[in-house]
Amino acid sequence: MTVPRAQPAIKASRIGVSYRAYLDRASTFRRVVARRRLRQTTTVVALDDVSFEVEWGETMGLVGDNGAGKSTLLRVIARTMRPDAGSVTVNGETSTLLQLGAGFNHELSGRRNVYLSGLAHGLARVEVSRLFDDIVAYAELGEAIDRPIKSYSSGMVSRLAFSISIHLLPDILLLDEVLAVGDAGFRKKSQAAMRELLGQGGAVMVASHVLSGMAEMCDRVLWLERGRIRDLGPAETVIEAYGRASPSVPR
Amino acid sequence: MGRFSRSFPGAPCRDAGRIVESTGVATVTADQVPSLTGWRNYVRNLWRWREFGWFLAMGNLKARNASTSLGLVWWMLNPLIMAAVYFLVFGLILGGRRGEPQFIAWLLSGVFAFNYTATAMTSGANSILSNSRLLVNIRFPRLILPISAVIETGVGFLMSIAVYYLIVWPADGVSPGITLLWLPVAAALHTVFNLGLAGWTARLAIPFRDINNLIPHLTRLWLYLSPIIWPLTFLQDRGGPVEDLAVLNPMYGILSFYRMALMGRDLDTAAFVLAILWTLVIGVGGILSFVRHEGNMVRHL
Numbered sequence: 001m002t003v004p005r006a007q008p009a010i011k012a013s014r015i016g017v018s019y020r021a022y023l024d025r026a027s028t029f030r031r032v033v034a035r036r037r038l039r040q041t042t043t044v045v046a047l048d049d050v051s052f053e054v055e056w057g058e059t060m061g062l063v064g065d066n067g068a069g070k071s072t073l074l075r076v077i078a079r080t081m082r083p084d085a086g087s088v089t090v091n092g093e094t095s096t097l098l099q100l101g102a103g104f105n106h107e108l109s110g111r112r113n114v115y116l117s118g119l120a121h122g123l124a125r126v127e128v129s130r131l132f133d134d135i136v137a138y139a140e141l142g143e144a145i146d147r148p149i150k151s152y153s154s155g156m157v158s159r160l161a162f163s164i165s166i167h168l169l170p171d172i173l174l175l176d177e178v179l180a181v182g183d184a185g186f187r188k189k190s191q192a193a194m195r196e197l198l199g200q201g202g203a204v205m206v207a208s209h210v211l212s213g214m215a216e217m218c219d220r221v222l223w224l225e226r227g228r229i230r231d232l233g234p235a236e237t238v239i240e241a242y243g244r245a246s247p248s249v250p251r
Numbered sequence: 252m253g254r255f256s257r258s259f260p261g262a263p264c265r266d267a268g269r270i271v272e273s274t275g276v277a278t279v280t281a282d283q284v285p286s287l288t289g290w291r292n293y294v295r296n297l298w299r300w301r302e303f304g305w306f307l308a309m310g311n312l313k314a315r316n317a318s319t320s321l322g323l324v325w326w327m328l329n330p331l332i333m334a335a336v337y338f339l340v341f342g343l344i345l346g347g348r349r350g351e352p353q354f355i356a357w358l359l360s361g362v363f364a365f366n367y368t369a370t371a372m373t374s375g376a377n378s379i380l381s382n383s384r385l386l387v388n389i390r391f392p393r394l395i396l397p398i399s400a401v402i403e404t405g406v407g408f409l410m411s412i413a414v415y416y417l418i419v420w421p422a423d424g425v426s427p428g429i430t431l432l433w434l435p436v437a438a439a440l441h442t443v444f445n446l447g448l449a450g451w452t453a454r455l456a457i458p459f460r461d462i463n464n465l466i467p468h469l470t471r472l473w474l475y476l477s478p479i480i481w482p483l484t485f486l487q488d489r490g491g492p493v494e495d496l497a498v499l500n501p502m503y504g505i506l507s508f509y510r511m512a513l514m515g516r517d518l519d520t521a522a523f524v525l526a527i528l529w530t531l532v533i534g535v536g537g538i539l540s541f542v543r544h545e546g547n548m549v550r551h552l
Contacts, residue, residue: 019550075549078389080387080388080390080549081387081546082546082550094390103385103387103389104384105384107314108314115306116303116307116310117389119300119302119303119306120300120303120385120389121389122296122299122300122303122391124302
């Protein structure tokens with residue numbers, strides 16, 4: 001057993017992330033003369049003092065308005081981004097499905113993208129070849145696997161992306177805005193796959209600003225608001241509170 | 252769990268002076284600094300991701316000319332046309348061949364080798380930006396991207412070396428000799444140098460996209476300052492501090508090494524020792540600097 005089960009799957013303590021963004025204000029002569037730097041920048045705080053734990057066997061939901069820091073938080077947990085403050089301990093192999101088919105090269109065929117994703121996750125070529133048929137069958141792509149991704153419908157892209165992620169047999173699966181797409185049949189199938197992963201003791205973190213299905217899928221939900229934790233608790237309670245606070249959110 | 256038994260990828264990290272990612276447990280903190288044991292981890296991870304780098308390089312090589320009607324022929328045709336243009340301008344029109352009996356062999360060895368460096372800088376700068384989707388979503392040792400870019404360019408360079416003898420054998424009577432055994436050594440040294448340069452451009456191009464505008468001008472200036480389109484006698488006639496300063500150019504030693512291997516010329520030992528020093532400073536320094544900063548790359552994409 002490589003993963004010490006006494007530890008939580010994910011332990012985030014006091015994470016902070018801020019970006020520097022360029023200001024694109026209209027240049028007046030006075031501003032050009034007055035400013036010292038070549039371009040003005042502003043600091044955007046994406047995450048501020050975020051602490052939580054995800055237990056094994058648990059599905060943690062992540063809700064919040066656009067720009068609340070959901071994607072940034074998933075990137076920090078996927079460890080593609082280093083936080084400015086705090087630390088994240090991830091006790092397992094993560095497989096990420098951040099956004100719809102992000103990471104795919106849309107000019108290349110589905111086949112080459114399967115290899116690209118698998119190899120980028122650190123698999124050897126023979127390992128990808130061994131998984132390949134299962135990935136295509138699960139994604140229900142058939143002959144389309146040899147067409148470029150740009151010719152795929154959004155449902156096909158998300159099916160392929162989900163299929164790759166789940167076949168990499170992660171300990172922890174991270175999903176970002178992917179469950180709103182795909183037809184009802186595939187959603188049922190993907191949820192069954194996630195339950196299987198959880199049954200084997202894995203953990204799932206799923207971010208969405210579409211609330212439908214989140215309450216059934218998640219055990220607990222973390223509500224982010226402008227980079228800070230607004231609420232963290234049982235799925236139904238938090239989702240209801242979030243829905244009340246943001247009436248415009250699709251549910 | 253334990254479905255995955257392999258260790259964790261990515262930047263080595265130190266947590267209270269101790270590596271915490273050997274057993275599939277990884278902590279990422281705000282102030283992680285690569286440590287020595289971390290470097291060993293990093294190299295091991297590079298090796299694990301080697302097929303990814305190779306796959307990217309070969310995919311790009313094939314894709315580059317996939318939609319052209321001549322396809323792979325372009326890999327031979329490009330260096331040939333480049334050679335013809337340089338010979339027309341610098342050999343015939345500007346009369347650069349004075350003082351160099353084997354001017355075509357001199358010119359092309361310089362042009363092809365220099366082109367490897369120039370292209371490595373450009374594609375290194377693009378390697379991170381053009382794969383930003385992968386970087387944001389998947390964790391892997393980032394250095395694999397500039398490595399892959401340099402491999403891709405290096406394969407093109409090797410093809411141009413094959414073309415080299417097709418031209419210079421009939422034109423200047425330069426044939427492959429026993430010194431050609433030095434070619435792999437020269438190419439290896441040159442590749443480390445180029446990888447470092449690609450590491451610098453890749454790392455700098457992320458926060459400062461302006462670099463992409465500067466690189467073509469820098470490489471052109473560098474080309475003119477290197478003994479490629481002019482023979483060594485050009486500077487020797489001049490003498491003095493200009494000649495002494497010119498030898499500081501890392502291309503001096505690298506090109507001298509190539510010309511020993513390809514043309515059987517004498518090696519300029521002083522320039523060669525300098526080139527090795529440059530490879531350590533720029534080459535190894537660029538690689539280390541890249542890895543040191545790779546944790547912050549996604550933030551700027």
